[in-house]
Amino acid sequence: MLSTWLLLGTVLGGIATIAIYSFLYKENIFYRFFEHLYIGIAAGFFPVLAFKNFLWPKILKPMFGYDVYNFPDGTVSHEPSSLYFLYIIPALFGLLYYTLYIKRFSWMLKLVIGFSLGAAAGLTFKGFFPEILPQITKSFRPLVVFENSEINWITSFENIFFIFTLLSVMYYFFFTIKREGRVANSFAYAGRWLMMICFGAFFGSTVMARMALLVERIKFLAHDWVDAIQTLIG
Amino acid sequence: MKSNFRANLVKLLTFIGGMYFVVEFLVPLESYIDNFQDVHSKISDGYVLIGTMAFAIGIINLLLVYGSKLVFKRKGWFDSLVLLFGLALMLSVSVLDWRESLHSSKNLYELNMLSNFVETIISDSKSKKKGVPEVKERVRALERAYLKNVDVYERKISLVRNVILERKEDVSKVSSSLKDYRILNDKIKNAFLVNADLPIIQELISEQRQIAQHLFNLVYETSFIKKLYRLLYDGLFVSLGAAMFSLLGIYIAIAAYRAFRIQSFEAALMLGAALLVMLGQISFGLWISEDLPAIRNWLLQNPNSSAFRAIKIGASIAGLVMAFRMWLSIESDFTSGEDF
Amino acid sequence: MGIENATPGILVLFFLMLGPLFYYIEKAKKNKNLYVRKIAGIDAIDEAIGRSAEMGRPMSFSTGLTSISPTLYAVLGVLMYVSKKAAIYRNKLLVPQNNPEVMAIVENVVRDGYRAEGRISAYNPQNIRYLSQDQFAFASGYQGMMHRENVASAFLFGYFAAESLILAEAGKQVGAMQIGASVSPEQVPFFICTCDYTLISEELFASSAYLSRDHIQLGSLIAQDKAKLIIFVLLIIGILIATVKSFYPEISLPNIERLVTATYSEVYEYLRGI
Numbered sequence: 001m002l003s004t005w006l007l008l009g010t011v012l013g014g015i016a017t018i019a020i021y022s023f024l025y026k027e028n029i030f031y032r033f034f035e036h037l038y039i040g041i042a043a044g045f046f047p048v049l050a051f052k053n054f055l056w057p058k059i060l061k062p063m064f065g066y067d068v069y070n071f072p073d074g075t076v077s078h079e080p081s082s083l084y085f086l087y088i089i090p091a092l093f094g095l096l097y098y099t100l101y102i103k104r105f106s107w108m109l110k111l112v113i114g115f116s117l118g119a120a121a122g123l124t125f126k127g128f129f130p131e132i133l134p135q136i137t138k139s140f141r142p143l144v145v146f147e148n149s150e151i152n153w154i155t156s157f158e159n160i161f162f163i164f165t166l167l168s169v170m171y172y173f174f175f176t177i178k179r180e181g182r183v184a185n186s187f188a189y190a191g192r193w194l195m196m197i198c199f200g201a202f203f204g205s206t207v208m209a210r211m212a213l214l215v216e217r218i219k220f221l222a223h224d225w226v227d228a229i230q231t232l233i234g
Numbered sequence: 235m236k237s238n239f240r241a242n243l244v245k246l247l248t249f250i251g252g253m254y255f256v257v258e259f260l261v262p263l264e265s266y267i268d269n270f271q272d273v274h275s276k277i278s279d280g281y282v283l284i285g286t287m288a289f290a291i292g293i294i295n296l297l298l299v300y301g302s303k304l305v306f307k308r309k310g311w312f313d314s315l316v317l318l319f320g321l322a323l324m325l326s327v328s329v330l331d332w333r334e335s336l337h338s339s340k341n342l343y344e345l346n347m348l349s350n351f352v353e354t355i356i357s358d359s360k361s362k363k364k365g366v367p368e369v370k371e372r373v374r375a376l377e378r379a380y381l382k383n384v385d386v387y388e389r390k391i392s393l394v395r396n397v398i399l400e401r402k403e404d405v406s407k408v409s410s411s412l413k414d415y416r417i418l419n420d421k422i423k424n425a426f427l428v429n430a431d432l433p434i435i436q437e438l439i440s441e442q443r444q445i446a447q448h449l450f451n452l453v454y455e456t457s458f459i460k461k462l463y464r465l466l467y468d469g470l471f472v473s474l475g476a477a478m479f480s481l482l483g484i485y486i487a488i489a490a491y492r493a494f495r496i497q498s499f500e501a502a503l504m505l506g507a508a509l510l511v512m513l514g515q516i517s518f519g520l521w522i523s524e525d526l527p528a529i530r531n532w533l534l535q536n537p538n539s540s541a542f543r544a545i546k547i548g549a550s551i552a553g554l555v556m557a558f559r560m561w562l563s564i565e566s567d568f569t570s571g572e573d574f
Numbered sequence: 575m576g577i578e579n580a581t582p583g584i585l586v587l588f589f590l591m592l593g594p595l596f597y598y599i600e601k602a603k604k605n606k607n608l609y610v611r612k613i614a615g616i617d618a619i620d621e622a623i624g625r626s627a628e629m630g631r632p633m634s635f636s637t638g639l640t641s642i643s644p645t646l647y648a649v650l651g652v653l654m655y656v657s658k659k660a661a662i663y664r665n666k667l668l669v670p671q672n673n674p675e676v677m678a679i680v681e682n683v684v685r686d687g688y689r690a691e692g693r694i695s696a697y698n699p700q701n702i703r704y705l706s707q708d709q710f711a712f713a714s715g716y717q718g719m720m721h722r723e724n725v726a727s728a729f730l731f732g733y734f735a736a737e738s739l740i741l742a743e744a745g746k747q748v749g750a751m752q753i754g755a756s757v758s759p760e761q762v763p764f765f766i767c768t769c770d771y772t773l774i775s776e777e778l779f780a781s782s783a784y785l786s787r788d789h790i791q792l793g794s795l796i797a798q799d800k801a802k803l804i805i806f807v808l809l810i811i812g813i814l815i816a817t818v819k820s821f822y823p824e825i826s827l828p829n830i831e832r833l834v835t836a837t838y839s840e841v842y843e844y845l846r847g848i
Contacts, residue, residue, distance in 0.1 A: 003403075005461040009469030016470055020477035020714070024484060027721035035718045036313045038474045040320025041466060042711035043296055043704075047289045048328035054286055058279050069347040072379035073372045077350055090280045094287025097678050101294070107240055112284065113679050114244040117560050118251025119281050120642045124557035125252070126259040129584050130577040132550050135543050136805065137831040140812035142820035162540045163813055169544035170806055173776045175611050175784075176796045177803075191544075193503055195774070198541035199763040200504035201533040204511030207486055214483025217476060262579045285642070291674035295704040302700070310722075471708075478710035482736065485743045486764075492746075493767035504766070545759040545775045548802055551591070552779035555798045556644035558592050564599070565790035 007228045014225030017217060059087050139166055165194045245563040252561040296321065324466055331463040338454040341390055344383045345443040351376055352436040359432075369432075377426045380439075384419060387446065391415060394449045403456045411445050418442040507533055582841045583834035591801035598800070599793030608792055615753055615771035616784045619652070622727035622751045623659045631726035632666035634750075636716065636741060637680065639672050639709060640732035644779075645757045646676060649731045650683050651782025651791070652755075656729060657687030661696055669702045670719060672712045677704050713737035717744035730754040730769070731778060734761045742768035755781065 019034040061067045065080035096112040099105040141159040145152045168191030171184075179185050254277060257263075264270040300314035355372045357363075366372070395408050422438045424430075454460055494505040513519035514530025559565060577584070602608055626633040635656055640646045653669075660667035669684060671677040681702045688697035705715035717740060720728070728745035730738070730752065738754075738761040745752045746768045754765030755773035765772040773781060779798065783791035812830045819827060836844070 003461075005465060009465045012465065012469040013473030016473050017477040017480075020474065020481065023717065024481075027718060032313050032718060032722075033316055034474060035714045036317040037320040037470065038711045039296075039706050039715050040317040040322075041324040041471050042706040042708040043293060043317075044321045044324025044326075045328060045467070045471065046707045047293065048325065048332060050286050050289050052332050054279075054282065059283060069350050071347070071351045071354065071375070073351075073367050073375040075354075075366055077347075077354060087280060087283060090283045091287055094284040097288040097291055097675070098294075100291070100678050100681060109678060109682060110240075110244045111247050113682065114248035114563070115251035116285065116642045116675065117647065118248035118253075119255065120252075120646075121248075121557035121561035121644065122252030122255030124553055124644055125561075125588075126255045128550060128554050129580075129587075132547060132805075133577060133831070133834060135547060136809060137812070139540075139543065139809055140816045140830065142816040143813065144817060144820055146820055158536060161536055165537050165540040166544045167806065167809065169541045170548060170802065170809075173545075173548045173774075174799050174802065175613070175777075175780050176609055176799045178609055179611075193500065194537050195541050195545075196500045196503040197507040197533070198538045199759075199766060200507030201511045201538045202542075202760065203486075203490070203504070203763040203767070204508035204530075205515070205534060207490070207508075207512055208515050210482040210486045212483075213476070213480040217480035220476075260580045260585075264578075285675050288675045288678060291678055292671075292704040292707070295671075295674075295677065295702070299700050299703055474714070475708065475710040478714050478740065479736065482739055485739050489739060489743065489764060489767035504763070542759050547805060548776045549757055549759075549779070551802050551805065552648075552776045552798050553644040555592065555595065555794055555801060556647055556779060558595060559790075559794055560644060560647050564595075564794075565788065 004232075007232050010224050010228035011232060014221055014228070017221060017225075059084070059091075063087060139163070164190070165198075167191075169195055248563050249561065256561070293321070327459065327463050327466055330459045334454055334457055334459050338450045341450045342443065342447055344379075345387070345439070345446055348376065348380055348383070349436070349439050349443050351379075352432060352439055356432050356436065373426075373432070376435075380422065380426070384423075388419075391446060391449050394453055397453050398456060401456050403452075408449065408452060411449050415442060415445045415449070418445065507537075577835060581835055581837055583836060587804070587834065590804055592797070594800055595794060595797040598796040599790050602789040602793035602796065608796065610780070610784055610792070610795065613773065613777050613780065613784060615755065615773040615777065616781045618751075618753055618771045619656065619729070619781075619785065620659070622729070622753055623656065623663065623665065625751050626665050626726040627663040629726045632668055632723050633660065633727040633729070634668040634670065634720065634723070634725045634745075635729045635731070636670055637672070637676060637732040638730065638734040638738070638741070638756075639712075640676060640757075641673055642675055642679070643733075645733055646679070648779045648782060649755075650679070652729070652731055652778075652785065653680065654683050654687050655782070655785045657684040658691050661688040661691040661693035664693075664696060666698075666723075667701055668719065668723060668725065670712070670716050671702065671704045672707060672709075674704065674707070677702060709735060709737050710740075713740040716741050720744040720748055720750070724748055725750045728752045730756070730765065731773075731781075733757050739764040739768065745769075 016034050016038075019030045022028055023031045062080070063084040067077075068080050069077040071077065093112060093115070096108045099108040139162075141163060143156065143160055143163065145155040145159060147155075168187050170191070172188045172191035172195070179188050258274065263274075267273060296317065300317050302308070303314040304311050304318065351372075355369060355376070358366050359369050367375075391412060395405065395412060398405050398408050418438055418441060422435065422442065425435050425438060490508070494501065494508070510526065511530045511533055513522060514526040514528075514533075519526040519530075580588070623633065633656070635653055637646065637649050637653070640649060657667055659665070667684065669680055671680060681699060684702060685694070685697055685699075688694050703715075703719070705719075706712045719725075721744070725745065725748055728750045730741055730745075732755070734741070734756050735758070738756060742752060742754055742765055752769040753771045753773070754769035755778040756762050756765055757775055757778055759775055762772060762774050780795055782788075783795040808830065815827050815830065818825060
């Protein structure tokens with residue numbers, strides 16, 4: 001038998017679900033109540049998570065040596081490193097975000113913004129080729145595929161179609177190169193149409209997944225929620 | 235003059251911010267620095283720390299926007315009260331929950347330490363580490379420490395059963411674990427007596443530590459704070475998220491109805507592809523044509539994957555050029571402005 | 575293929591792709607009337623702002639789940655433009671936020687936008703609203719806000735995930751004119767179904783240059799196209815090599831992947847061999 005707390009949680013979850021669904025009729029006080037509660041709970045959850053999963057185990061604990069064990073033979077598990085105190089520098093630098101609220105020092109906000117943007121740029125450089133090069137090299141497909149000295153027409157057609165789609169879509173996204181002539185224009189339009197087919201196919205493939213989520217929630221309401229109410233009342 | 239200096243300082247910091255990752259990519263630093271992966275992870279943590287320090291900005295904004303509505307009783311003050319109540323409640327419950335879990339871990343300190351100690355003795359003797367006592371001496375110290383803590387732990391885990399009973403929870407889980415714990419106690423004492431191999435002692439202490447952890451976790455999991463946390467998190471937070479996610483099922487149908495009214499050739503293409511894929515996924519589609527699943531797979535593998543690849547390559551290149559501009563502060567809308 | 579560090583091939587490609595940036599910025603400085611093809615969604619931004627001003631209803635600009643990245647940098651260009659227009663027309667501009675760090679940057683940009691038009695007194699920091707870091711709490715807050723504020727125009731620019739349809743549908747329900755620009759192609763179909771105009775992925779990066787006609791941004795857009803052209807040509811060469819190899823497997827042809835990923839020592843050995 002489920003504990004009272006679990007049952008209460010299920011009942012609350014069901015009420016919250018109905019509140020969200022009430023929005024489909026129109027925005028109402030019931031939805032608004034749970035919307036604001038949701039935002040408040042989420043806002044209270046994340047800072048503690050950041051502290052629990054990052055600040056404490058990776059920064060503060062090693063900084064103050066709380067992860068060091070003193071063994072009974074007088075040795076230690078590892079020597080605490082005073083280098084962890086260097087983390088005070090990025091911590092203080094990160095506090096510059098709060099100069100947003102102090103007019104006199106608000107220019108300092110741009111220091112930390114600039115640094116963060118620079119770091120993001122550096123990460124982009126680092127990540128570009130490892131991500132893109134495999135995609136480019138995997139696209140080096142032969143236009144004609146031979147198998148046992150014969151042309152494999154199906155694979156060849158698939159490759160030609162694949163390459164045509166890839167190149168025409170890339171060509172569509174040239175913004176500063178004029179498309180002069182019918183061939184160039186047609187190639188770009190072909191890219192656009194193939195993109196529409198692609199988007200339609202993707203849309204179709206997500207419909208089932210989204211419906212499954214809805215079905216799961218309705219099942220929760222129809223079974224788990226109703227059972228929980230009956231158990232609590234009964 | 236002052237604004238020039240500040241703008242240049244921002245540009246310099248922007249450059250420095252990206253410098254490490256660029257250098258790390260261009261130069262194989264792991265060839266020159268021992269244990270580079272460890273150093274890299276610590277530096278990355280430093281970067282993450284800068285961003286993490288901004289965690290309270292969201293809370294400050296919520297307090298300013300919704301707090302002012304509440305204080306000045308503006309329109310929507312009740313909703314603001316609900317929001318701030320939810321914020322305060324979740325913050326305090328999360329902090330208290332974390333405190334409980336730390337307390338539960340603290341109970342395990344000695345066993346964790348002993349488990350760690352055995353591992354260290356084994357690894358030190360394998361690597362013939364200098365500056366540490368002889369293995370025999372260390373094992374004797376281990377034995378003394380273990381025996382010293384036996385009574386302490388016996389008291390702690392006995393309390394577990396009483397706490398679980400008080401909370402009217404299921405005691406059966408506790409009883410069998412307690413029995414296993416005490417059996418292991420005897421096995422470990424025996425292992426010390428017969429000078430068993432260290433790996434055997436290590437395994438026994440590790441197993442005992444796991445049982446103790448399970449028992450202290452039971453106390454933690456059945457505490458009022460943990461239950462309240464679960465009510466807020468699983469009962470509300472997760473349920474609300476699942477409900478919002480499930481709205482997509484309804485919205486996708488509305489969106490499809492609205493969009494697929496064949497107002498243009500492109501809409502027809504999109505509709506056609508979507509229909510083929512949807513029909514290829516359901517059993518009704520097989521009734522129309524047995525080839526539909528194969529057509530669906532073909533559509534998802536060919537135009538879909540190649541078009542997405544083309545878009546991603548283009549977007550990545552655009553991002554790269556943008557990143558280059560960002561790094562060198564070429565065009566600096568954000569570094570200028572009258573803040574300087 | 576785990577590329578941990580830059581190889582000579584990668585450096586050459588970087589140089590070819592990024593080097594011309596400075597040349598094209600200079601070129602754009604001398605000639606601001608360089609060709610940029612028409613992008614309907616970007617042209618509609620002014621229309622959306624005007625609509626909001628005429629109706630006396632607010633507009634909203636959402637950066638979605640965008641974190642600090644080049645995407646955010648591109649989005650901020652558009653946000654600066656929109657906030658300047660909001661300052662001129664005295665429109666209420668709501669900017670719901672998902673990420674505290676990004677919120678600090680966004681607040682800064684919007685304030686600068688108002689200040690640039692001499693309307694700093696009209697700037698209200700309470701219009702920059704932090705909703706939640708959680709994806710669906712953000713969506714829930716956004717859809718509630720759209721209804722209560724009765725927004726006339728909505729801009730959805732940046733990185734979006736599953737919640738994109740909820741955000742766009744919220745705007746549709748209140749009859750807002752919506753322009754969606756998702757950098758992730760997976761969300762584009764949902765924007766196409768619900769928004770009046772959709773920018774697909776890269777078009778978001780072009781939008782700032784298109785709007786401002788600033789020489790640096792125009793030059794950057796041209797450089798971006800040229801960089802893409804290099805990859806385009808590389809693809810064609812690779813495909814042709816693969817095709818020839820398919821006909822004549824015994825022919826020794828350059829392997830582009832090997833060329834690009836060859837390490838310094840491998841290149842040195844190869845050159846020594848020559």
